[in-house]
Every structure is written in structure tokens, then in C-alpha cells.
Amino acid sequence: MTERATFFDTSLLYLKGLGPQRTELLNKELNLFTYGDLIQYYPFRYDDRTRYYTISELMESMPSAQIRGRLRDWYMEGEGPKKRLVATFTDSTGSMSLVWFQGVTYIEKILRRDGEYIAYGKPQSFNGQFSIVHPELENANTTSENEPGFFPVYNLTEKLRKRHLDSKAIGKVMRVLLEQAWPHIHETLPESLVQQYRLVGKREAMWNIHLPQNQAWLKQAQRRLKFEELFYNQLRLIKNKLLQKEEFPGQIFRDTTLMKHFYNDLLPFELTGAQQRVIKEVYADFLTGKQMNRLLQGDVGSGKTIVAFIACLMAVGNGAQACLMAPTEILADQHYNGLKPFAEALGLNLGILTGSTNKKRRVVLHDELQSGKMHILVGTHALLEDVVQYKNLGLCIIDEQHRFGVAQRAKLWRKNETVPPHILVMTATPIPRTLAMTLYGNLDISIIDELPKGRKPIKTVHKYDKHRSEVFGFMRQQIELGRQVYVVYPLIEESETLDYKDLMDGFEGMQRAFPRPKYEIGMLHGKMLPYEKDDEMKRFLKQETHIMVATTVIEVGVNVPNASVMVIESAERFGLSQLHQLRGRVGRGADQSYCVMMTGYKLSSDTRTRLETMVRTNNGFEIADVDLQLRGPGDLTGTQQSGVMDLMIADLAKDGAILAVARESAQAILSEDPELLLPKHAPIRTHLDGLKQTESNWGRIS
Ligand SMILES: Nc1ncnc2c1ncn2[C@@H]1O[C@H](COP(=O)(O)OP(=O)(O)OP(=O)(O)O)[C@@H](O)[C@H]1O
Numbered sequence: 197m198t199e200r201a202t203f204f205d206t207s208l209l210y211l212k213g214l215g216p217q218r219t220e221l222l223n224k225e226l227n228l229f230t231y232g233d234l235i236q237y238y239p240f241r242y243d244d245r246t247r248y249y250t251i252s253e254l255m256e257s258m259p260s261a262q263i264r265g266r267l268r269d270w271y272m273e274g275e276g277p278k279k280r281l282v283a284t285f286t287d288s289t290g291s292m293s294l295v296w297f298q299g300v301t302y303i304e305k306i307l308r309r310d311g312e313y314i315a316y317g318k319p320q321s322f323n324g325q326f327s328i329v330h331p332e333l334e335n336a337n338t339t340s341e342n343e344p345g346f347f348p349v350y351n352l353t354e355k356l357r358k359r360h361l362d363s364k365a366i367g368k369v370m371r372v373l374l375e376q377a378w379p380h381i382h383e384t385l386p387e388s389l390v391q392q393y394r395l396v397g398k399r400e401a402m403w404n405i406h407l408p409q410n411q412a413w414l415k416q417a418q419r420r421l422k423f424e425e426l427f428y429n430q431l432r433l434i435k436n437k438l439l440q441k442e443e444f445p446g447q448i449f450r451d452t453t454l455m456k457h458f459y460n461d462l463l464p465f466e467l468t469g470a471q472q473r474v475i476k477e478v479y480a481d482f483l484t485g486k487q488m489n490r491l492l493q494g495d496v497g498s499g500k501t502i503v504a505f506i507a508c509l510m511a512v513g514n515g516a517q518a519c520l521m522a523p524t525e526i527l528a529d530q531h532y533n534g535l536k537p538f539a540e541a542l543g544l545n546l547g548i549l550t551g552s553t554n555k556k557r558r559v560v561l562h563d564e565l566q567s568g569k570m571h572i573l574v575g576t577h578a579l580l581e582d583v584v585q586y587k588n589l590g591l592c593i594i595d596e597q598h599r600f601g602v603a604q605r606a607k608l609w610r611k612n613e614t615v616p617p618h619i620l621v622m623t624a625t626p627i628p629r630t631l632a633m634t635l636y637g638n639l640d641i642s643i644i645d646e647l648p649k650g651r652k653p654i655k656t657v658h659k660y661d662k663h664r665s666e667v668f669g670f671m672r673q674q675i676e677l678g679r680q681v682y683v684v685y686p687l688i689e690e691s692e693t694l695d696y697k698d699l700m701d702g703f704e705g706m707q708r709a710f711p712r713p714k715y716e717i718g719m720l721h722g723k724m725l726p727y728e729k730d731d732e733m734k735r736f737l738k739q740e741t742h743i744m745v746a747t748t749v750i751e752v753g754v755n756v757p758n759a760s761v762m763v764i765e766s767a768e769r770f771g772l773s774q775l776h777q778l779r780g781r782v783g784r785g786a787d788q789s790y791c792v793m794m795t796g797y798k799l800s801s802d803t804r805t806r807l808e809t810m811v812r813t814n815n816g817f818e819i820a821d822v823d824l825q826l827r828g829p830g831d832l833t834g835t836q837q838s839g840v841m842d843l844m845i846a847d848l849a850k851d852g853a854i855l856a857v858a859r860e861s862a863q864a865i866l867s868e869d870p871e872l873l874l875p876k877h878a879p880i881r882t883h884l885d886g887l888k889q890t891e892s893n894w895g896r897i898s
Pocket residue numbers: 465466467468471494495496497498499500501502623624648649752753754755757780784
């Protein structure tokens with residue numbers, strides 16, 4: 197091991213100012229063991245205490261403010277847990293309140309009437325009067341403690357704070373560490389990138405991320421470190437992708453006769469420009485002789501299925517077989533029923549295999565697949581079973597991949613002995629481009645960002661429960677016009693019984709409001725048997741039922757173009773992308789469609805943002821962006837364990853622009869020098885080796 201490795205691997209025990217007890221606490225509470233660990237423990241925010249504000253200058257938009265003034269008076273308000281201490285704080289320009297909810301007895305004891313203090317916190321305004329809740333309050337006359345400055349705030353636990361390891365103390369320790377580490381910190385990016393993007397050097401960045409003197413220096417440090425993190429993240433992903441492409445050959449599907457026959461003679465509508473573009477992208481992949489790994493993203497109702505079918509025709513037209521795997525039986529049935537007439541017209545054998553396919557039928561299917569008689573197989577997870585073997589599987593299409601695990605995908609890969617099948621993953625969950633690039637950096641991405649002609653934007657409204665009769669009136673009107681309606685209830689596993697009760701109550705209420713024989717109501721939920729679900733769907737599709745009361749089993753993919761109203765009950769219980777998916781069940785035909793989100797009165801501010809976003813826009817990508825801001829990336833996809841999300845400083849919700857540039861740079865460097873052998877790329881090679889060695893962001897330590 198080398199000099200630098202030794203330095204950053206040094207135990208925190210040896211750091212001046214820490215000592216064994218506090219080191220142990222840092223080990224236990226924050227998982228920090230070495231100099232390298234600590235130096236990469238970045239502050240999560242910074243307190244700008246470089247200047248003082250007067251009370252008259254305060255604005256609610258300020259994230260925080262520091263005010264010098266005097267405590268005039270205080271009183272206790274409320275009882276029990278609601279008890280609070282309210283103090284009047286004044287300066288020469290006005291007065292404001294300081295409020296405490298916790299530790300009030302203690303705080304009251306230490307306050308000095310007419311004492312001069314410095315208060316710091318987030319100003320809030322109520323009826324024109326400003327207040328700060330739980331301010332940091334310091335005696336203005338102990339000046340040594342109150343040097344103005346720009347202070348890092350670290351994410352620390354209560355235990356650490358109790359043992360006097362607060363942000364100030366960590367800041368002090370960090371200064372000692374940075375001074376010692378200075379000669380050991382080396383540049384990790386090639387000079388060309390540092391210059392091109394005017395990045396500050398690594399040393400400067402490390403210093404200023406912890407101890408910036410002002411906002412500008414901090415911004416520079418953040419930009420540099422975010423760039424570095426995302427650059428290496430993308431470099432690794434792209435490198436893996438190149439490796440993957442080299443390692444796996446793919447069948448070539450050159451002949452387009454079958455596809456053209458379908459396109460020219462059978463396709464009932466014009467493809468949108470975006471659909472055509474994606475088909476070209478897929479075809480180009482089929483000519484390379486390498487395995488395709490492509491993610492097809494398209495907003496709800498954008499027409500992914502037909503693109504998938506055309507891709508299948510390319511495979512079949514070249515003597516291979518194709519399979520299309522859907523996440524639920526309802527969807528598999530729907531794909532099968534939708535594609536069946538086309539397959540028949542083309543003289544192709546289309547099969548379906550799901551959990552409810554009977555044994556006898558399975559045996560026949562297995563035979564037909566092995567002999568090559570079956571051209572296209574649609575199904576659910578059942579397609580993954582080992583007994584399902586093909587003569588020559590050339591293309592696998594996976595609908596809604598986030599419901600399939602990695603292991604399951606790997607199983608599909610092995611379904612063809614010689615050459616692995618091409619893979620096309622389709623998702624209607626709009627993933628913001630930035631996130632998609634990071635998550636699926638090893639997949640090529642195609643996007644259908646255009647809806648078929650003649651679709652009208654869905655009109656979305658939010659209604660409180662007490663306006664139910666108005667909503668029912670609207671439903672009746674639409675049914676008069678010959679349209680159909682979905683009414684969806686939330687279903688969350690932890691409270692299943694309760695949810696079913698909601699659903700059943702809702703169903704009964706609906707039956708009273710929409711009595712037979714004038715109205716027919718269907719019901720669909722997860723506890724029904726597959727054939728029952730199928731029957732209900734068919735009745736709705738044939739317009740035998742006017743209203744479909746359902747749980748979120750209808751969330752993805754269900755396609756009944758005549759349904760034009762979606763009523764979402766307890767809309768506050770759904771996430772934003774789920775609401776968008778549900779809304780996507782209407783607006784699939786030429787009629788004007790509507791989405792009504794029903795809620796009670798008490799709504800959190802997040803819920804309000806979700807509802808407002810839905811009312812404002814129909815654009816799935818815009819919605820996904822808001823969702824990402826609200827929930828953070830991990831939640832969105834369930835891929836947080838994949839490792840690619842281990843970002844320490846970059847924030848995918850906010851750093852899209854840096855990510856795009858970092859990705860571009862990584863791509864350019866790898867296309868010029870795939871093995872990173874050029875001398876100018878030495879820092880990258882060194883850093884990557886280090887990453888492999890330590891899997892830490894700290895990197896190579898030569
Ligand atoms: N270019 C087009 N012009 C007109 N209608 C189209 C076009 N492409 C697809 N459609 C029709 O639009 C409807 C929605 O298509 P499809 O079911 O493939 O959407 P999707 O992208 O799978 O959406 P979701 O993810 O919401 O299921 C279908 O009825 C389909 O036949």
C-alpha cells in the first residue's frame with residue numbers, strides 16, 4: 197500500500213481533537229472509521245451567518261436570517277403538549293416573536309430580560325408579524341463564539357450532539373483533517389475537463405465543501421464535486437454497456453417484408469412520428485449483429501403496444517420467435533385480444549400463457565414453442581418457467597419492467613441457447629430523462645413523446661367529498677352520452693380489510709346512486725379469480741357495464757377507449773405517478789375525457805402539490821419530475837439497491853444539467869479512448885482503479 201492509501205485509511209483515532217470515545221461514537225452513529233470516511237462526510241446544508249438582518253428587512257422567502265436584538269418579554273401559551281413559550285424580540289426597526297415548543301421550562305429559566313441576543317432561524321410570517329420557531333439564540337456579547345461566517349451543518353444524531361459533537365465541533369475537527377490531508381489530495385479529473393468546464397481543483401473543492409467562506413466558493417466546490425461524481429458514475433455505466441455489447445452477439449433481422457405487409461395493408465391508423473422513429477431505432481439495432489438492450493419509454497396511451505408488435509414482426513419475419521411479457525393477467529389478456537386479429541390476418545400463430553392456462557393447453561403450447569410452430573407468445577411471469585423452451589427466441593419484450601427483478605430478466609436471457617434474445621423493455625412510468633440515464637445507463641433509451649392524432653387533453657379537477665352529488669350528476673351526463681366511467685378506490689396492503697370495506701361501501705353507494713336496470717355496474721379487484729376479472733373486463737369492453745368500480749388493478753395498461761371519466765376516490769392516498777397512470781386509463785379515444793380526484797378536507801402540502809400538478813398538466817415527464825422532487829429518486833423505481841444510486845453529493849432531482857454534461861464528457865472520452873490508455877486519461881484510470889479497490893468515492897489512492 198502506498199503513502200496516500202495509508203493516509204486516507206488512517207483510523208479516526210489518530211485525528212487530533214477526537215480521542216477514543218468520540219471516535220467510537222462516530223463509528224457507531226455515522227459509520228465513519230477513517231480519515232477518508234470523514235472527509236467525505238459532506239455537510240447537508242450551510243448557515244449563512246455572514247450578515248445581520250434587521251427585523252424590517254425580513255422576508256418569508258429567506259431560508260434563514262440572523263438578527264441582533266433584545267429580548268423584551270415572554271409568556272407561556274397553551275396546555276400540555278401544545279404548551280409553548282413566546283418571546284418578544286426587538287431591534288431599532290421593529291419587533292418579532294421567538295417561539296419554542298420543546299424544553300420550554302429550561303429555556304424560560306435561562307432567558308435574560310432586556311438581554312442582547314443574536315437570533316438565527318427561518319423567518320415565518322403570520323398576519324404581518326414575523327416569528328422564528330426554535331431559533332438558535334446566542335448571547336450577543338460573547339463575541340468569540342459569534343464570529344460572523346458561513347457555517348457547515350452536518351447531519352448528526354442526538355447522541356453525538358449530547359456528547360458535544362455538534363456541527364461546530366465537527367467543523368473544527370474537519371479543519372484539522374483538511375490541513376493534514378492537503379498534500380495527499382490529488383486531482384482526480386483530467387486537466388482537459390477541469391479547463392473545459394472551469395472546475396475548481398480537487399483540493400480547493402474539498403476545502404470549500406466543508407469550510408467555505410462565502411456562497412460563491414461553496415457553489416464552485418459543489419459544482420466540481422457533483423460533476424466528478426456524476427462523471428464517474430456515467431463513465432462506469434457506459435463502460436459496462438460497451439462491455440456488454442461486445443460480449444453478447446445478437447441475431448440480425450434484415451428482412452422487412454412481413455413488417456411492411458402489416459404496415460401497408462393492415463395497420464388501421466397512421467403511426468405517429470415518435471412511433472416511427474422508435475421503430476427505426478429498433479430496426480437499426482437488429483442490423484448490428486449485437487444484442488439489443490433498449491428501454492422504450494412512452495407516456496400513458498402513447499401507443500407502445502403496436503411498436504412492440506411491429507418489433508415482433510421483424511423477428512418473426514426473419515425466422516425467429518418473439519415473446520411479450522406483461523405484469524398482470526389482465527394486461528396479458530388485453531395484449532393477446534388486441535393483437536389476435538392482426539396475427540390471424542398475417543397467418544401467424546399467437547399464443548398466450550399465464551398462471552391460469554390449463555395443463556392440457558400448456559403441453560400443446562410447449563410443443564409448439566419448441567417446434568417453432570408458435571411465432572409470438574404473450575404472457576405473464578409464467579413465461580419464465582424453465583419448461584418454457586423455444587426453438588429460436590429472437591426477441592423478448594418486457595412490459596413495465598419495474599415489476600420484474602433482475603434475476604427474472606436474466607432468466608429470459610438464457611432462453612436461447614446460442615445467441616441471447618434481443619431485449620426491449622417498455623415502461624409507461626415516465627422516468628425523468630436524467631434519472632433514466634443514471635438508472636438505465638446500460639440500456640439504450642427510446643422515447644415516444646407524442647400522442648396519436650386527435651387525442652384531447654384530459655380535463656382534470658379536484659373535488660371535495662361533499663360535492664359528491666355534483667360528481668354523480670356529471671357521471672350520469674356522460675353515461676347518457678354513451679361513455680363509460682371508472683371509479684377507483686385505493687388499496688394499500690397494510691390495511692387490506694379496511695380498503696376492501698371502502699371498496700364494497702363504495703360499490704353499494706354507487707348501486708344506490710346508479711340503480712338497475714338503467715345502469716350496470718361492474719367491479720374489479722385483486723381478490724377475484726383470474727377468469728372473473730377477465731369476464732368483468734370483457735363486459736366493460738363490450739359496453740355491457742357503464743361503471744367499473746375498481747382498485748388499482750386497473751392501474752397499468754388497461755385500454756378501453758370508450759371510457760371517458762376516471763373518478764379517483766381518496767385521491768390523497770395515491771402517489772403522483774400512480775394518479776397519472778390511473779388518469780391514463782381515459783383519454784384513449786377521440787372523446788373529451790375527464791379525471792375527477794375526490795378528497796376529504798384535510799390535506800398536507802405535499803398532497804396539495806400532487807393534486808395541483810395533476811390539474812395543471814397531462815405531461816407524464818413533467819409529472820415525473822415533480823414526483824422526483826417530492827419523493828426522491830429511490831422511491832420512484834425501487835432500484836435504490838442497485839448501487840447506481842449511491843450518490844453522496846449530486847442530487848438527481850436537481851442536477852440534471854450537470855448530469856447531462858458529465859455524461860457527454862464520459863461518452864466523448866470513451867469513444868476516443870475506450871481503454872483509457874492515453875496518458876492524458878491517466879487520472880481517470882487511476883481513479884477508477886481506486887474506486888474498484890475501495891468502492892468509495894474517494895478513489896485512487898496511488
Ligand atoms: N398512431 C396511432 N394512431 C391512433 N391510435 C393509436 C396509435 N397508436 C396506438 N393507438 C391506439 O391508442 C391506444 C393506446 O395504445 P397502447 O395501448 O399501445 O398505449 P400504451 O402506450 O401501451 O399506453 P399504456 O402504457 O397507458 O397502456 C390503443 O387503442 C391503440 O390502438
